[in-house]
Amino acid sequence: MRWTIKPKPSEEKVKLLAEALNVEEFVATLLVQRGIETFEQARQFFRPTLADLHNPFLMKDMEKAVERIELAIEKGENILVFGDYDVDGTTAVSLVSSYLKTYYPNVATYIPDRYDEGYGISFKGIDFADDNDFSLIIALDCGIKSIDHIAYANEKNIDFIICDHHRPGNSLPEAVAVLDPKREDCTYPYDELCGCGIGFKLIQALGENRNQTIEDLTPYLDLVATAIAADIVPMTGENRILAYFGLQVINSDPRPGFKALIHQIKKKTLDITDVVFIIAPRINAAGRIKHGNHAVELLTEFDFEQAQQFASEIEAYNSERKDLDKQITKEALNQIIENSEEKRFTTVVFQEDWHKGVIGIVASRLIETYYRPTLVFTKSGDKYAASARSVKGFDVYNALEACSEHLEQFGGHMYAAGMTLLEENYLAFKNAFEKEVERTIHPDMLTPExxxxxxxxxxxxxxxxxxxxxxxxxxxxxxxxxxxxxxxxxxxxxxxxxxxxxxxxxxxxxxxxxxxxxxxxxxxxxxxxxxxxxxxxxxxxxxxxxxxxxxxxxxxxxxxxxxxx
Missing domain, CATH: 2.40.50.460 (OB fold (Dihydrolipoamide Acetyltransferase, E2P))
Incomplete structure (x- = not known):
């Protein structure tokens, strides 16, 4: 391990803040290191308030999204709430669908099958909407790169509202509305929301139209806090406010699904670490082992006894996930040891029978032993699919983009991404990825700090x-x-x-x-x-x-x- 003491911030800034807050300079130093330099910033940090949340209509296309949903309700259209199978996606789907159902019945949910359809919006999902007379799809935590899928939906007269937080490509899909603060033309003041966070801004905007206050929407914050914790987005700005109040909901009056999960783990008060390591893996296990629908069922169930039944099923999936994770990590480590004569800047391993649902976890485990950007591949249909994880300071998404000529598709963040490629391109990609990382990574990044x-x-x-x-x-x-x-x-x-x-x-x-x-x-x-x-x-x-x-x-x-x- 490389120990690094953070540089001491400006003595003047520390002194001024210590005086303004009437705290010791040692505490002021910790705050300034976190970018908190004024009394007002400290107030927002120590005393989060829902009043500090931004106006949702500052987000590009929000008015279009609200108008289209209101039109669908007015005309009695069927609305399909579509989302990814991970924690961020399933909590977002649970949030938006359960909110809409409080005043409109024609709402259903759709989570793609991890193995049959893969990540994001799928042609199969659009066909399902077409076959079942859905004319509006609200896509959450996915869709920003689904240009072909949205074009296909448009041909079938199905409108899309996209709520995503991933980086867009060079062009945006032709959807009715694209809510994504990472759009270059979006001036929303905070661009680090997770997918469920974008979903919350949507219901906040819908709520304003119905004369609801932000307090009316706090019961949904247990879902938002869980997504923020699981998706490892910055704990700053709006995320901090939403997580702070979401934890209060989790610990005081959570929805029956959370109550059932907490009842099983027998812990009185949960902090954000408990949400990351206890709640999130269980919600994730549904999509990893069986189907993400099971997580949505749990999180939208309002009968506690039924929620307990769903929770015990999810507990079983989580146990299976742990066993698979342990077994595949062992096999992957053996692969690396067999090829240990190579001095590599990356870890890239493949075995065709590895369970696709746990390869992301395995990639994280491998980094614990071999600290370098890591890809774990398995066979998915007639293609290879992989999860990528990175080391502190290195943008694995940019590295994948540089090698994208070998990939069928890819998406994700700086530290976590997913991709698919054709079998014949695997070796060429592996070599290109190694060269790109070697070219761009700073040697210090290969030692954990x-x-x-x-x-x-x-x-x-x-x-x-x-x-x-x-x-x-x-x-x-x-x-x-x-x-x-x-x-x-x-x-x-x-x-x-x-x-x-x-x-x-x-x-x-x-x-x-x-x-x-x-x-x-x-x-x-x-x-x-x-x-x-x-x-x-x-x-x-x-x-x-x-x-x-x-x-x-x-x-x-x-x-x-x-x-x-």
């Missing part, structure tokens, strides 16, 4: 500091959990390895006697092999986050170690 906010002493960790840091939540990209380093730390002699494979490290650490003889608890997940650095009370350096640990009804502060040396 821990970005450290500040160096502190363990005695600086007071209840007051812990309370202030808690107010920095919800955490996410561009507002990550603060990371600290402390030097000359000792274990008090209680170091032990935990876990079935002894992969975790449990310590009690101190820098001075002021922490007491027992020291402060510290847990290092995946750091079990570093126990030798702590024996015989040898001094070491520790990088960590400050965490709260709940055990037997008691809450205590502990260090969540990220690395030691």
């Amino acid at each position: 821990i970005a450290i906010d500040a160096e502190i002493n363990l005695t600086d960790i007071t209840p007051k500091l812990t309370r202030i840091l808690k107010q920095f939540e919800p955490f996410g990209p561009q507002n990550m959990t603060p990371v600290f380093v402390s030097r000359k730390v000792n274990d008090t002699g209680y170091a032990q390895r935990l876990g079935a494979d002894e992969e975790h490290l449990k310590l009690y650490v101190r820098q001075s006697r002021s922490l007491g003889t027992e020291g402060m608890a510290a847990i290092g997940f995946g750091l079990g092999n570093k126990i030798e650095l702590t024996t015989n009370k040898k001094p070491f350096e520790a990088v960590y986050c400050i965490d709260e640990n709940e055990w037997n009804g008691k809450t205590s502060v502990q260090l969540r170690l990220k690395d030691i040396k």
